[in-house]
Amino acid sequence: MGRQQGWFALILALTIASGALLANYGLQLGLDLRGGSQLTLQVMPAGAITRVDTEQLEAVKDVLERRINGLGVAESTLQAVGNDQLVLQLPGEQDPSQAARVLGSTALLEFRAQKPGTEEEMRGLLALKRQAESVLRAKRPPSSSDDPSAPPPPEAPPLSPEDLTKALTSLGIQVPAGSSEVDQIELLLRETNRRILGLYGPPLITGKDLTSAGRQQQATGTGWEVTLGFNREGGEKFASLTQSIAGTGRVLGIVLDGRSISEASVGEQFKVAGITGGSASITGNFSAEEARDLEVQLRGGSLPLPVKIVEVRTVGPSLGAENIRSSLVAGLSGLVLVAVFMAVVYRLPGIVAVVALSLYALFNLAIYALIPVTLTLPGIAGFILSVGIAVDANVLIFERIKEELRGGNTLIRSIDTGFSLAFSSIFDGHATGLISCAALFFLGTGLVKGFAVTLAIGLLLSLFTALTCTRTLLRLLMSYPALRRPTYFLPARQLPPAKPAAAQAGLA
Amino acid sequence: MTSAPSPRFRISRHRRLAWLGSALACGLSLLGLALCWLNPSIHAPLRPGLDFTGGTQVQVERDCAPCTAITAAEIRQGLGSLNLPSAEGDRAPNLGSASVQVLDGGRSLLLRLPALEAEQSTALVDDLASKFGPLLKSGTSVNTIGPTLGSRLLRGSLISLLVSFVGISVYISFSYSGIFAALALLCLAHDVLITCGLFAWLGLLQGIEVDSLFAVSLITIAGYSVNDTVVVYDRIREQRRTLGELSLVDQVDVAVDATLTRSLYTSFTTLLPLVALIFFGGSTLFWFAVALTVGIAVGSWSSIGVAPTLLPVLSKR
Numbered sequence: 001m002g003r004q005q006g007w008f009a010l011i012l013a014l015t016i017a018s019g020a021l022l023a024n025y026g027l028q029l030g031l032d033l034r035g036g037s038q039l040t041l042q043v044m045p046a047g048a049i050t051r052v053d054t055e056q057l058e059a060v061k062d063v064l065e066r067r068i069n070g071l072g073v074a075e076s077t078l079q080a081v082g083n084d085q086l087v088l089q090l091p092g093e094q095d096p097s098q099a100a101r102v103l104g105s106t107a108l109l110e111f112r113a114q115k116p117g118t119e120e121e122m123r124g125l126l127a128l129k130r131q132a133e134s135v136l137r138a139k140r141p142p143s144s145s146d147d148p149s150a151p152p153p154p155e156a157p158p159l160s161p162e163d164l165t166k167a168l169t170s171l172g173i174q175v176p177a178g179s180s181e182v183d184q185i186e187l188l189l190r191e192t193n194r195r196i197l198g199l200y201g202p203p204l205i206t207g208k209d210l211t212s213a214g215r216q217q218q219a220t221g222t223g224w225e226v227t228l229g230f231n232r233e234g235g236e237k238f239a240s241l242t243q244s245i246a247g248t249g250r251v252l253g254i255v256l257d258g259r260s261i262s263e264a265s266v267g268e269q270f271k272v273a274g275i276t277g278g279s280a281s282i283t284g285n286f287s288a289e290e291a292r293d294l295e296v297q298l299r300g301g302s303l304p305l306p307v308k309i310v311e312v313r314t315v316g317p318s319l320g321a322e323n324i325r326s327s328l329v330a331g332l333s334g335l336v337l338v339a340v341f342m343a344v345v346y347r348l349p350g351i352v353a354v355v356a357l358s359l360y361a362l363f364n365l366a367i368y369a370l371i372p373v374t375l376t377l378p379g380i381a382g383f384i385l386s387v388g389i390a391v392d393a394n395v396l397i398f399e400r401i402k403e404e405l406r407g408g409n410t411l412i413r414s415i416d417t418g419f420s421l422a423f424s425s426i427f428d429g430h431a432t433g434l435i436s437c438a439a440l441f442f443l444g445t446g447l448v449k450g451f452a453v454t455l456a457i458g459l460l461l462s463l464f465t466a467l468t469c470t471r472t473l474l475r476l477l478m479s480y481p482a483l484r485r486p487t488y489f490l491p492a493r494q495l496p497p498a499k500p501a502a503a504q505a506g507l508a
Numbered sequence: 509m510t511s512a513p514s515p516r517f518r519i520s521r522h523r524r525l526a527w528l529g530s531a532l533a534c535g536l537s538l539l540g541l542a543l544c545w546l547n548p549s550i551h552a553p554l555r556p557g558l559d560f561t562g563g564t565q566v567q568v569e570r571d572c573a574p575c576t577a578i579t580a581a582e583i584r585q586g587l588g589s590l591n592l593p594s595a596e597g598d599r600a601p602n603l604g605s606a607s608v609q610v611l612d613g614g615r616s617l618l619l620r621l622p623a624l625e626a627e628q629s630t631a632l633v634d635d636l637a638s639k640f641g642p643l644l645k646s647g648t649s650v651n652t653i654g655p656t657l658g659s660r661l662l663r664g665s666l667i668s669l670l671v672s673f674v675g676i677s678v679y680i681s682f683s684y685s686g687i688f689a690a691l692a693l694l695c696l697a698h699d700v701l702i703t704c705g706l707f708a709w710l711g712l713l714q715g716i717e718v719d720s721l722f723a724v725s726l727i728t729i730a731g732y733s734v735n736d737t738v739v740v741y742d743r744i745r746e747q748r749r750t751l752g753e754l755s756l757v758d759q760v761d762v763a764v765d766a767t768l769t770r771s772l773y774t775s776f777t778t779l780l781p782l783v784a785l786i787f788f789g790g791s792t793l794f795w796f797a798v799a800l801t802v803g804i805a806v807g808s809w810s811s812i813g814v815a816p817t818l819l820p821v822l823s824k825r
Contacts, residue, residue: 097627341777381725384781425743444665
């Protein structure tokens with residue numbers, strides 16, 4: 001009996017430990033259960049790199065992490081998935097558009113000087129660009145992401161349809177038939193931007209030369225500007241760049257991700273030394289929000305490889321909460337019915353199995369809290385399946401015990417034989433289940449992985465509870481002679497017309 | 509001990525009926541899948557949901573006590589004239605052709621759109637709020653799946669399923685024999701096919717779509733099916749050792765009879781929580797629970813009526 005008591009002590013200790021673990025750590029719920037946003041970012045190969053490897057993925061992740069910290073979202077997690085994807089989870093966040101804006105762009109900042117002898121062309125292009133931009137701004141419906149207190153952008157002379165057509169033809173743009181005015185203006189902007197870039201020299205300073213970034217309201221005008229601080233080398237390069245164009249009428253182009261966002265002329269007074277002091281500002285007529293986005297991006301640095309947002313999922317907290325409550329109630333009431341069924345059909349061992357299965361559920365949850373496993377809907381599916389298999393293990397054992405008893409065996413021997421005969425089928429069932437789990441875990445994607453993890457934990461635990469908990473508890477109860485009655489195991493009419501007393505005596 | 513090789517229930521007597529039932533169900537399923545494939549609006553064996561097609565799905569809930577009636581056409585009209593912000597170099601998609609569903613008597617709206625950027629979907633929700641609002645902020649859900657992600661998900665699930673099948677067959681071949689393994693896989697295919705067939709018909713008749721949770725439910729059914737079958741196999745293996753003098757048909761009959769109670773009880777106890785989920789669970793889990801219920805019911809049927817009865821037939825050849 002000593003061995004049984006040892007097992008019993010172990011089970012008791014595990015129960016207490018599990019309870020304590022759950023009380024202290026709690027369960028992590030997935031976004032599908034508690035609401036929030038999830039963004040999947042695909043890292044795209046670019047330039048000489050044709051395949052994204054883990055090192056590059058890590059580099060991209062570093063930059064994105066800095067940007068996320070800059071955004072100040074609480075509890076966000078960024079995880080690498082596979083070789084070339086990152087999954088960002090923002091619990092409780094209902095509007096992922098800012099995160100998407102800030103994370104999605106490469107933020108490659110370049111300072112370029114205009115080539116000499118292109119002043120005339122540049123002036124025309126810039127005028128056209130300003131006009132097109134202001135028309136587009138006026139046409140776009142105000143969205144909640146714009147700061148409502150922001151004053152309207154400076155007025156520019158309106159662009160009449162005739163002027164637009166003239167401008168388009170002068171740039172040699174073929175307008176696709178049936179395109180709307182907005183489409184045409186966007187085409188125009190794209191072409192002017194392309195031509196402006198063509199008038200710039202090579203990039204002389206990049207985002208790597210920055211040490212800090214900030215934003216402030218423009219001293220004159222109404223928009224925001226982004227301030228930059230250079231490192232020593234960057235400061236020197238900036239001084240010599242501004243010196244080279246000071247007073248010439250040529251502009252300093254600030255290019256972000258291949259788009260000229262600001263064109264500044266440098267005054268005559270910087271002819272001698274250029275703009276020194278190691279700082280600069282970009283006045284691109286930003287809204288407060290745009291300035292903040294750019295600041296966060298510049299602080300985090302530019303991405304070594306471009307990323308593309310391939311998936312955005314948002315679940316409202318009420319949808320999540322309602323789901324989890326009703327599903328939990330349904331699942332639990334189903335399990336209560338299972339418990340009643342087990343107790344009615346299998347009597348004493350049925351009750352023992354209910355206790356063992358309750359412990360099983362407790363251990364499962366404790367392991368979820370310990371690893372930790374984030375519970376999602378597929379994870380719950382894995383749990384349900386593992387409960388089904390755990391119940392099955394008990395059913396298999398008890399059916400065998402019943403068979404042995406019907407065959408006229410003594411109680412204690414029936415229990416022992418029942419366990420040992422049922423073992424091979426329980427083991428085979430669990431082994432095949434674990435093989436599937438391994439395949440699903442190592443080859444499957446996110447959802448399937450969550451399923452495989454909970455199922456695997458459930459299967460391993462079920463082997464333990466069915467073969468140890470149920471057995472130990474049953475053996476322990478059998479040490480009380482009052483409970484050693486075959487009729488506690490099956491109806492009397494199913495017992496063989498037994499040799500007197502043999503069934504009751506046990507074989508102890 | 510197991511000294512009674514005279515089973516009360518002989519599965520071999522009913523095997524033609526069992527085969528006929530399974531063959532009919534499989535045939536109907538194949539027909540459903542084929543009809544789905546031929547249907548021009550689906551053109552796939554099952555009606556694929558957002559997870560597999562890619563796109564954006566927006567669900568909003570209006571904050572109104574008696575909600576004013578709105579029609580899908582009204583919303584669609586508003587969508588068509590909506591001017592979305594777009595990144596440079598891209599054209600904002602036109603939303604005039606979006607599929608719109610009005611649910612709960614105008615309380616909530618479900619929109620299925622081409623894939624939108626995060627900024628565009630925010631603009632869209634703002635637009636809906638201004639036209640049909642106010643909206644409940646907590647009831648809004650926006651999902652965007654890129655077109656490549658769906659196929660990736662599908663491929664990943666299929667590959668992992670195939671590998672797990674191979675692993676299971678190797679295991680069964682070693683601890684039983686090749687024929688047992690082949691039959692276990694046949695059973696598994698039978699269960700998965702019938703579940704898919706049901707959803708093909710549901711997709712045809714009710715417009716029910718399959719999502720990634722459906723893929724998870726198929727994997728669950730596969731796991732359950734194998735577990736169920738293996739237990740019957742284990743009994744057959746044991747009969748072979750103890751009752752070697754009996755014919756294989758009789759051995760199978762004894763094994764099925766001995767495990768019948770267990771098979772029925774186990775299915776019943778697994779089905780209880782699932783049926784509870786169907787009737788009382790959240791709406792997101794409804795079709796998931798339906799798929800699992802059907803799959804598990806079919807799975808226990810095939811482990812009793814299909815795999816064991818085919819075993820003697822195939823072993824002879």
